[in-house]
Amino acid sequence: MKNKFHVLVPDKLNPAGQSLFDARDDIETTTLHFPTEDELVAAAATCDAIAVQTTKIPRRVIEAAPNLKVVSRHGVGYDSVDVEALTERGIPLCVAASSNMVSVAEHTLYFILALAKKSVEFDHATRNDNFWIKRQMGAQDIAEKSLLIVGFGRIGTRVAKRALAFDMKVSVLDPYIEDDTIKAAGCTPVSNLDAVLPQMDFVSLHCPKSAETVNLIGKAQLAAMKPTAHLINTARGGMIDEAALYDALTSGDIAGAGIDVFAVEPPKPEHPLFQLDNIMVSPHSAGVTEQSILRMAYQTAENVLNVLDGKPDPNVAINKEVL
Incomplete structure (x- = not known):
């Protein structure tokens, strides 16, 4: 042998x-x-x-x-x-x-839906005798909302397919993918991140971590987003400036965030983002299902x-x- x-x-x-x-x-x-x-x-x-x-x-x-x-x-x-x-x-x-491309895509939609529907806030309030929170805090439909997908690989393409099924308007930023490919998927190609951010209701990252994507979303990008917008990262930690994200969430520059990955993992229990109510987090588990x-x-x-x-x-x- x-x-x-x-x-x-x-x-x-x-x-x-x-x-x-x-x-x-x-x-x-x-x-x-x-x-x-x-x-x-x-x-x-x-x-x-x-x-x-x-x-x-x-x-x-x-x-x-x-x-x-x-x-x-x-x-x-x-x-x-x-x-x-x-x-x-x-x-x-x-x-x-x-x-795990399907799993991460589903987790991204979970964040989008949960943030739009105020699921964490409503669940907590309902359990604590505040049944009428619905009069104080309005949930949102995601139909007709604008979603920017940054990175159109195996996961980004599947996020787009699912978002389109919810009647979202999907734009895609990926310099390595031909515009015709993006259009064929029912999405709108864009080329300038800073220029398109003010138009987006949701921004979701699905690109690899590299020298060009570290701190891709920083203070300037967060300030450019709508105060009603949400930022989602199920890709890799370090592509969002976490200190800038904390400031944006506390100042009202953006409405909320869904974060599955962190610059340092596992993050400390006293991480500043964990003190905020307008962020959903998960333990780098987007791609982890049975x-x-x-x-x-x-x-x-x-x-x-x-x-x-x-x-x-x-x-x-x-x-x-x-x-």
């Missing part, structure tokens, strides 16, 4: 993915639990692949793995992995690209096996140039 491939699993993989490895007689896995970087370096010395969830994979770990052929990320974000170090060695970083966890684990393992079998899928590779 040929030599086995060694797959390093820094975080326990759901059986939906682990079973793919276990079914192969040419694969052996090593699972670590909350490893230190030194432990990762030691384990990486003999690995051919890394299937990772939340553990950071820095350059030092990559350089310690002479046989490394692929890193597969359990999810779609990849800021925890040193992509540059992988690319320098011709190693692909694969993501579970199709696993169904998506199974899909992510399966595709994480599948991506590893495809590369080891010499059949890498360019659709899931972040650094496609190495294939």
Whole structure:
């Protein structure tokens, strides 16, 4: 029998993915639990692949793995992995690209609907003998409201489809997507963020975190938005200036926000945003459902096996140039 491939699993993989490895007689896995970087370096010395969830994979770990052929990320974000170090060695970083796009899109609509319908405020008031809060605080229809989607990839396109089903007017900002593609999806392409913000009732981020998107929404952008507008981020923390968002929410520059991701995770319990009533938060859980966890684990393992079998899928590779 040929030599086995060694797959390093820094975080326990759901059986939906682990079973793919276990079914192969040419694969052996090593699972670590909350490893230190030194432990990762030691384990990486003999690995051919890394299937990772939340553990950071820095350059030092990559350089310690002479046989490394692929890193597969359990999810779609990849800021925890040193992509540059992988690319320098011709190693692909694969993501579970199709696993949680529906889940994140649904979570985005959940934020939009809950904010518009004042769900948190109404629930709290009804439980506390304030049945007539509906006379003081008006819920809104989202039909005919204007939504700006920033980023029109797998998730942004699905948010658009769902928003259009609610009769929202959807605009899209994505410099990497052709206008005709956006129009074909029933949306309006826009090219200038600052120019279009004053027209929007909802703004939702669905772009990758990069040098050009860090603090994409700051003081100036928040000041440009309607005082009745809502901002939503189910993408990555750090793309909204959180101090500026706090100021905008307390001053009335915008009406509210739905935030699933934070610049530092997990955020401290005393985070200033948590003191406000006009923001909904969730624990970076937009892409985490019972169904998506199974899909992510399966595709994480599948991506590893495809590369080891010499059949890498360019659709899931972040650094496609190495294939």
